[in-house]
Amino acid sequence: MMLGTTLFRSTTARFVLLAFVLQFLVTGGVLVFVQEASQRALAAEQREAVGELRDELTAAWRGSGDEGLRQLIRARLEITHGAVAVILYAGPDGTPIAGNLDAWPTVIPPGTRWRTIDLYRVGSERPERMGVTAVSLPDGKRLLAGHVIESSLRLVRVNEEAGLGALVAALALTLLGALVIGRVLSSRIEAITQTAGAVGDGALAARVPVGGSGDAFDRLGLSINAMLERIEGLVSQLRMITDGLAHDLRSPVTRMKVLIERAAAETQDDNALAALERVAQEADTLLRMLSTALQISRAEAGIGRDRFSEIEVATLLEDLVEIYGPLAEDNGFVLDASSPPGLHATLHREFISQALGNLIENALKYAQGGSSIALSAREDGSQIILTVADDGPGIPPERRAEALRRFGRLDPSRHLAGSGLGLSLVEAAARLHGGDIRLGDNAPGLRVDLWISGSSHM
Structure with a gap:
């Protein structure tokens, strides 16, 4: 049906x-x-x-x-x-x-x-x-x-039989012709669809194939290609400006942090020291924001694929538990991990580790009232799903898209330190690996699934 x-x-x-x-x-x-x-x-x-x-x-x-x-x-x-x-x-x-x-x-x-x-x-x-x-x-x-x-x-009966045979043959030929026409149209449309999908995945250099026949599909392809060239140019300029601005801002912020530290070392005034410490913390936050923005821009540009290597997923999750386990215990959480044995994936280990670390830190920060954080991995066809789940209050379904927006922070979390780039970094990591990020209900709590391509068993 x-x-x-x-x-x-x-x-x-x-x-x-x-x-x-x-x-x-x-x-x-x-x-x-x-x-x-x-x-x-x-x-x-x-x-x-x-x-x-x-x-x-x-x-x-x-x-x-x-x-x-x-x-x-x-x-x-x-x-x-x-x-x-x-x-x-x-x-x-x-x-x-x-x-x-x-x-x-x-x-x-x-x-x-x-x-x-x-x-x-x-x-x-x-x-x-x-x-x-x-x-x-x-x-x-x-x-x-x-x-x-x-x-x-x-003769009439022979004509009727011949007409019926011709009608059956015409039926078959007509169906074949219609299927051929549909196949040709589908192939032309599929080429446009694949190009749009590639552009949506970040491959802005993808173009619609043009056969040179000058028909409506060729004209459509040329129009789409011209639009994509314009978009690619604008995005490239935006990335250059963003990267340049973030890179240029890091130096003065770093110098400002050094000056704050010197001033803190020279002053004896407790009030001044407290103020300088708060300014230093804000400078650290700004530096992290700039570093994260640079990482996201580079991931969206496809930079980092040369550092992909095959790793065992269970080992990656165990390392994360070892790193973040003590911090989780200090905050009243139990952090554990589970993964099928022998599951391997080709990925950027540092970037994925940072993305999962961001999700763990988010759970520690926002899942107040919860008691456990679970790391897990499972295989779905040619993809691996890395999951970080907690048993906190979670995020309502109608607000999950807002949480994924860059610099997006939900109202209850605005009093906490953060830049609103954590999930954006996770999404950028997923896209670099040919996947995406999905927020779900852990009943109770939030479940974040990180889909990446390239699974294998050994």
Whole structure:
């Protein structure tokens, strides 16, 4: 049911169905028209032939009387050898006088213009389908003229069978043509979709392939490529400005911190020392923000992939527990880790460690009231999911997107120290590894899943 609904909602599938229906209707309509036209033409030809025979016999009676009509009947039956001609010259009561029928058909009154009927001819062992017409002569006698149309009916059946076969073949060819058209359209659209996906993953240099045909898809591709070039240029300029600004600010902030430390060492005033310590803390916070912003910018630019290496995931998590375990205990939490044995991944160890460390620090800072923080890893196809889960208050579903926004901080956390870049750094790390970050409900608490590509077992 779900598959059928998905296919029906697919624009390509609807287009293929529409093309198939239209082509089938056109082909079927042409075949039906040809068949009907052939049958009408054949029926008209039969009526015309029977009408000519009737007129010829009637003219013979008028010109030569009874004897002349008999002679013409014998001559016509001898010429055709009784193959198709049906003639009966009968008296007023229907008694046969000449012809190749034994009796006048009771269902054919004189004056019948055209009728098809099954009758026995003289010497025939089975009835035959005939098309006949009947007239009443001025002296009261009757004249019936007709043709056997068995062969015409066989031809009609052959035409119907041929039309049905052609319709089936047309159905198959039409479906094949519609599928080919849909496949061509899907491949062109898929190329655009893949380019958009690559750009969404940070590969701003990706472009839509252009075949040079100049069709609508080529024009669309050229327009998208021009837009992507513009976006790439603007993003590159923004990154250069951001990187340059962050890099340039680090030096004066560092000098300011050195001056604060010197001033703190030289002063004896307790109030001044307290003020200088607060300023030093703010300087440290600013330096961390600048360093984090630089890391995020470099990760988004793809810098760092040359430092990927294959590591054992369980060892990575155990190292994090060893580093952050004492800090967790000091804050009243139990930090543990679990991972399938033999699970390996190709990743930037330092960057992933820092991202997971940020998540642990966030849990220690914001999961007040909780008692445990769990690190875990699991495999999902070709991806590994690294999870940090706590049992604190968590984040409401409607505010999780806000928490992922750069410099985004939820209101209850604004009184705590921080820059709002922690989750942004985690997201940048995930994107560098071809994945993403997802916030979920740990029931209770927050679960943060870090999806990365490139899993393997050894």
